[in-house]
Amino acid sequence: MARNVSPSRKTAITFLAWSIGLMMFFPILWTILTSFKTEAEAIASPPSFLAFHWTFENYLEVQERSNYFLHFLNSVIISFGSTILGLLLAIPASWGMAFVPGKRTNNLLVWMLSTKMLPPVGVLIPIYLIFRDTGLLDTRTGLVIVLTLINLPIIIWMLYTYFKEIPHEILEAARMDGATLGAEIMYILTPMALPGIASTFLLNVILAWNEAFWTLNLTAAKAAPLTAFIASYSSPEGLFYAKLSAASTMAIAPILILGWFSQKQLVRGLTFGAVK
Amino acid sequence: MISPSVLLLFGWMIVPLALTVYFSFLRYNLLIPGTHEWIGFMNYQYFLTDPAFFEAMKNTLLLVGGVLLLTVFGGVGLALVLDLPFWGQGVVRVLIIAPFFVMPTVSALVWKNMFMNPVNGLFAHAAKFLGLQPFDFLAHAPLFSIIIIVAWQWLPFATLIFLTSLQSLDQEQMEAAEMDGAGPANRFIYVVLPHMARAITVVILIQTIFLLSIFAEILVTTNGGPGCASTNLTYLVYAQSLLQFDVGGGSAGGIVAVVLANIVAIFLMRMIGKNLEA
Numbered sequence: 001m002a003r004n005v006s007p008s009r010k011t012a013i014t015f016l017a018w019s020i021g022l023m024m025f026f027p028i029l030w031t032i033l034t035s036f037k038t039e040a041e042a043i044a045s046p047p048s049f050l051a052f053h054w055t056f057e058n059y060l061e062v063q064e065r066s067n068y069f070l071h072f073l074n075s076v077i078i079s080f081g082s083t084i085l086g087l088l089l090a091i092p093a094s095w096g097m098a099f100v101p102g103k104r105t106n107n108l109l110v111w112m113l114s115t116k117m118l119p120p121v122g123v124l125i126p127i128y129l130i131f132r133d134t135g136l137l138d139t140r141t142g143l144v145i146v147l148t149l150i151n152l153p154i155i156i157w158m159l160y161t162y163f164k165e166i167p168h169e170i171l172e173a174a175r176m177d178g179a180t181l182g183a184e185i186m187y188i189l190t191p192m193a194l195p196g197i198a199s200t201f202l203l204n205v206i207l208a209w210n211e212a213f214w215t216l217n218l219t220a221a222k223a224a225p226l227t228a229f230i231a232s233y234s235s236p237e238g239l240f241y242a243k244l245s246a247a248s249t250m251a252i253a254p255i256l257i258l259g260w261f262s263q264k265q266l267v268r269g270l271t272f273g274a275v276k
Numbered sequence: 277m278i279s280p281s282v283l284l285l286f287g288w289m290i291v292p293l294a295l296t297v298y299f300s301f302l303r304y305n306l307l308i309p310g311t312h313e314w315i316g317f318m319n320y321q322y323f324l325t326d327p328a329f330f331e332a333m334k335n336t337l338l339l340v341g342g343v344l345l346l347t348v349f350g351g352v353g354l355a356l357v358l359d360l361p362f363w364g365q366g367v368v369r370v371l372i373i374a375p376f377f378v379m380p381t382v383s384a385l386v387w388k389n390m391f392m393n394p395v396n397g398l399f400a401h402a403a404k405f406l407g408l409q410p411f412d413f414l415a416h417a418p419l420f421s422i423i424i425i426v427a428w429q430w431l432p433f434a435t436l437i438f439l440t441s442l443q444s445l446d447q448e449q450m451e452a453a454e455m456d457g458a459g460p461a462n463r464f465i466y467v468v469l470p471h472m473a474r475a476i477t478v479v480i481l482i483q484t485i486f487l488l489s490i491f492a493e494i495l496v497t498t499n500g501g502p503g504c505a506s507t508n509l510t511y512l513v514y515a516q517s518l519l520q521f522d523v524g525g526g527s528a529g530g531i532v533a534v535v536l537a538n539i540v541a542i543f544l545m546r547m548i549g550k551n552l553e554a
Contacts, residue, residue, distance in 0.1 A: 005361055014362035020354060021371035024432070028374055030398070031386050043396040046405065093281040108282065110549045115289045117541035119489050121513040122534035123288075125527050126295035128518065149288040152281060210379040212492035213510075217518065227492065230381040234388075234496040241389060241396065248382040259377035260370050267440045270433065271478050 028252070035059070035245035042241035058246035066229070068247065075225035075251075077140050078215070079208035082147035083155075083201055089148070090155040091197070097156075098163035099171075109160065116153040120213045131218060138220045146218065147208045155204055158269045162196025199265035202258055209255050226251040293534070300527035307521045319528035323516075329529075331504040332512040335419055336536075339426070339508055340487045342419075344480055346427040351434030351479065352472070356464075358435070359442045369439075376432040380492040387425045388414060388497045418498045418506035425493055430486075434479045441475035442468070481544035488537050509533050 005013075022029075033049070034042050041052045062068050097105045127146065128137075136142030166189070174188050212227040219228050230251055233244045259266075300320065303313045323329055358369065375383065391397050392413035400410035413421040445468065453463050491510050494500055500507035500515060507515070513533060517526025 010362055013357070013360045014364065017357050017360070017362045017368050018364065020357060021368035024428075025371040025374050027383070027386055027391065027428070028378065030390060031382075034390065045396075045401050047398065047401055089281045089284065093278040096278045106549070108278070110545055112281070112285055113548065114541060114545055115285050117485055117537055117544070118289060118293070119510065119530075119533045119537045120491075121489070121510045122296055122530045122537075123292035124514065125299060125517050125523055125530065126292035129295075129523075130292075149284060152285060156281060206377060210377070212380040213489065216381075216492055216495060217514070227379050227381050230379070230385060231492070231496050233385055244385060244389060248386060252378050252382055255377050255379070256374055259373070263369070263373050263436065266373075266376075266433075267437050271437060271482065 028256075031245045031252075032249050033245075034242055035249045037242050037245075039240070039242045042245070058242045059250070062243050062247045062250075065243075066232075066247075068229070068250065071224055071226050071229035072250070074140060074223055075209055075227075078143045078147060078223075078225050079205045081140070081144040082151065082208050083204040085144060085148045086152050086155045086204060087159075087197065087201060090152060090159055094156050094159035094163050098160055098166075099168070109157065112153045112156055116150070120150075124217060128217065137218060138223045140223045142218060143215060143223060143225070146214045147211055150211070150214070151204050151207055154207070154269060155200055158200040158203065158265075159196060161268065162200070163193060165196075166192050199262055200269070202262040203265055203269040206255055206259055206262065296527045296530050296534075299523050300531050302524045304523040304527075305521050306523060315524070319524045320532075323525055323528045323532065328504050328507065328512060332507045332509050335504075335506060336488065336508040336510075338419060339423060339490060340484055342423040343427045343430060343487055344483060346423070347430045347434040347483065348476060348479060350427070350431050351438050352476070354431070354435040355438035355442050356468075358439050373432045373436055375428050376430070376436075378429065380429065381496050383429055384422075384425055384493040384496045387421075387428070392421055414498055415502065418502065422490075422493055422497060422506055425497070426487065426490060430483055434483070437475050437479050438472060441472050445471050477547060478544075481540060481547065484540045485537065485544065488533070488540070509536070 035058055036054045036056070037052050038055055038057070041048065097109065131137045131142050136145070170188060170192075171184060174184050179188070209225075210227065212231075215225050215227045216231060219225070224232075230244075230247060233240065233247065301314060301316060303311055303315045303318070305311070354372065358365070358372070362368075389397065391399055394400050394410045394412035394415075397410075399413070403410045411417075449467055450463060453467050458466065489510050490508060491514065494506055494508065494511045495514075498506045500511045504512075509529065510533065513526050513529040516522050516529055520526075
């Protein structure tokens with residue numbers, strides 16, 4: 001609100017807002033701090049906040065013991081792979097619906113979205129059995145296929161709302177000036193659509209990175225992305241808080257950074273354009 | 277141009293769903309190979325009369341309802357604060373949105389071990405410091421603990437959407453209300469809330485869709501236990517089919533879950549469909 005408030009009131013609000021912000025962020029901050037402690041310090045009572053012996057040992061040990069990098073790579077391949085594949089399928093579809101809408105376009109869009117409403121347990125068993133019989137269980141290919149399909153409706157919707165905002169008149173003007181179809185796509189449509197495509201890409205990498213139903217059910221050891229790898233810490237032996245924290249920090253850091261870039265698009269993407 | 281996507285989505289939705297329906301009428305257990313006997317509605321009869329089903333239904337409703345309650349009220353409150361003028365708005369927004377980007381298995385394990393653990397968790401340290409008995413959250417209040425974890429993950433989402441909605445509120449309308457002598461409470465009830473009604477509905481519907489399918493948080497914290505105390509419908513179907521290998525029974529449960537989700541989905545689709553025409 002662009003209203004003038006007294007400095008003392010602003011200070012009070014600042015204090016309140018920062019306390020809430022820090023409280024929400026605290027579990028993440030605590031995880032990051034714990035990842036630099038030794039195992040003994042990680043469970044010490046009373047816990048120390050900053051005055052502990054900082055060490056990078058946990059990060060090395062996590063990599064050494066469990067081949068962390070493989071799972072990280074799986075996450076990267078699965079999330080980027082499924083997003084790129086999804087975009088390749090979705091760009092022509094959204095393009096068509098935004099620029100050459102037919103009578104059924106709206107129904108088609110709503111129907112596509114409805115596939116997203118299908119609870120995954122409704123199709124878990126057939127997919128599991130099909131994957132088992134075709135050798136796709138615990139493979140990156142299998143997960144890329146599944147994640148592409150579950151996120152395709154979101155990608156199509158996001159792109160559609162972005163493409164819709166490109167004014168048709170610009171295309172007509174270009175055509176009047178004698179632009180060929182190729183030039184039209186290269187010089188007018190692509191630059192105008194690029195920001196929308198980029199934010200769609202970003203949001204979908206995040207969603208795919210954090211997807212934890214299919215990744216947990218369809219992978220074992222080889223193709224397990226970070227979601228499934230971290231889950232293996234649910235029944236640990238011995239001291240493990242610091243290592244759990246190190247593994248978790250590495251798993252969430254890349255996506256936190258991407259996420260902060262995409263927070264504006266998040267609202268639009270996740271509400272399918274219902275709130276802008 | 278549209279057809280590849282349509283065909284793929286159609287295949288993805290219809291083929292497995294048809295198979296699930298088909299399996300749900302069979303006596304089909306992966307441990308007893310070769311038996312695919314047609315048994316009609318027997319699986320549904322067993323699944324729907326199983327005491328675990330009632331417990332799972334109750335837990336599903338409590339989980340969805342509890343998280344919605346916390347995130348909608350909390351989200352409106354947070355959005356109202358964040359909409360006020362203060363120093364460092366950008367940074368605070370970033371801090372508040374962060375939990376939404378944490379993968380479910382990480383947030384569940386961090387909360388389970390580093391906060392709720394009765395010996396080494398921070399809550400236990402705090403209790404000991406205050407001279408209280410540490411509370412074993414996941415053993416004695418498993419569902420409540422999971423609600424807290426999930427609410428922490430979804431509160432940023434609700435807050436962000438409410439904030440977006442608040443920021444599109446017409447400032448002149450607020451000033452007009454103020455001139456007419458409406459106090460802060462009245463302005464909130466008669467101007468702000470009606471404006472946010474749409475955002476609130478959208479948050480409730482979208483979260484419900486996702487919350488009905490909560491799975492990872494339960495798997496890594498309680499495994500649905502103790503007993504069935506934190507088993508929701510999704511977890512029950514998973515346990516039935518992939519832990520007990522009862523494909524027929526699990527499929528029947530899956531279809532029940534689909535029917536439930538559809539009831540919510542119909543409302544959501546109507547809202548979004550209307551939005552398209554506008």
